[in-house]
Amino acid sequence: xxxxxxxxxxxxTKRGQNVTFRCxxxxxxxxxxxxxxxxxxxxxxxxYFQNEAQLEKSRLLSDRxxxxxxxxxxxxxxxQRTEQxxxxxxxxxxxxxxxxxxxxxxQGTRLTVx
Amino acid sequence: AxxxxxxxxxxxxxxxxxxxxxxxxxxxxxxxxxxxYKQPSSGEMIFLIYQGSYDQxxxxxxxxxxxxxxxxxxxxxxxSASQLxxxxxxxxxxxxNLGGFKTIxxxxxxxxxxx
Numbered sequence: 193x194x195x196x197x198x199x200x201x202x203x204x205t206k207r208g209q210n211v212t213f214r215c216x217x218x219x220x221x222x223x224x225x226x227x228x229x230x231x232x233x234x235x236x237x238x239x240y241f242q243n244e245a246q247l248e249k250s251r252l253l254s255d256r257x258x259x260x261x262x263x264x265x266x267x268x269x270x271x272q273r274t275e276q277x278x279x280x281x282x283x284x285x286x287x288x289x290x291x292x293x294x295x296x297x298x299q300g301t302r303l304t305v306x
Numbered sequence: 307a308x309x310x311x312x313x314x315x316x317x318x319x320x321x322x323x324x325x326x327x328x329x330x331x332x333x334x335x336x337x338x339x340x341x342x343y344k345q346p347s348s349g350e351m352i353f354l355i356y357q358g359s360y361d362q363x364x365x366x367x368x369x370x371x372x373x374x375x376x377x378x379x380x381x382x383x384x385x386s387a388s389q390l391x392x393x394x395x396x397x398x399x400x401x402x403n404l405g406g407f408k409t410i411x412x413x414x415x416x417x418x419x420x421x
Contacts, residue, residue, distance in 0.1 A: 223407060225408060225409070232413075232414070233413055233414070234310075234397050234399075234411035234412050234413050234414050235351075235397075235411050236411075237408050237409075237410060240407075240408055248408065281349065283351065285351075285409070287407070289407075291337070291339060291401065291403060291407060292339055292356065292358055293356075294341055294343075294353040294356060295341075295353075295401075295409050296353075297343075297350065297351035299349060299350050300349055300350075302349075
């Protein structure tokens, strides 16, 4: 297992369409996080899972956003009825249960809503 | 609430010189970790260095060192002997025991290394 994998790398969609992104974590990492990053800004926390349980959601995560992590393995992030303001890089990060270790990031999915 | 502040939107440094990137933080968590990540134009987040709040010594990793001043709540990154490949965005980040181990990030500093 070489790292966190995200698919697709790029997505262009029309406003109003639904999109789904996938994150495959490092296999022994039980914690999985989704972040959104807009140009020139730092990543903003969206939500996180410990195994299959979604334990926290940011207020940034409107009701058009939903995330799942069935069986505590891969995770999906779905955006319904996309808006131009959803255009951003969506990053997935995973880590084991220890506090004193870095989060490992995937290469992100860049979403452009036209 | 936790907060990270990076007050330098952009920094310039001459190749082979040292540069300090500033970071201050705020947290009520008694135990926390501080991180620096590098993000080149390709977009991946590259982990550079970690400092635990109870670590007695400042962290070092090769050309990177973290100047940790707990009383001032600052965690500045020092890059020695800058190289052209160091040109990138640099993010200071923090994680505490409270709040699910989520990492929060500052707004970043863009570093330009001049030849």
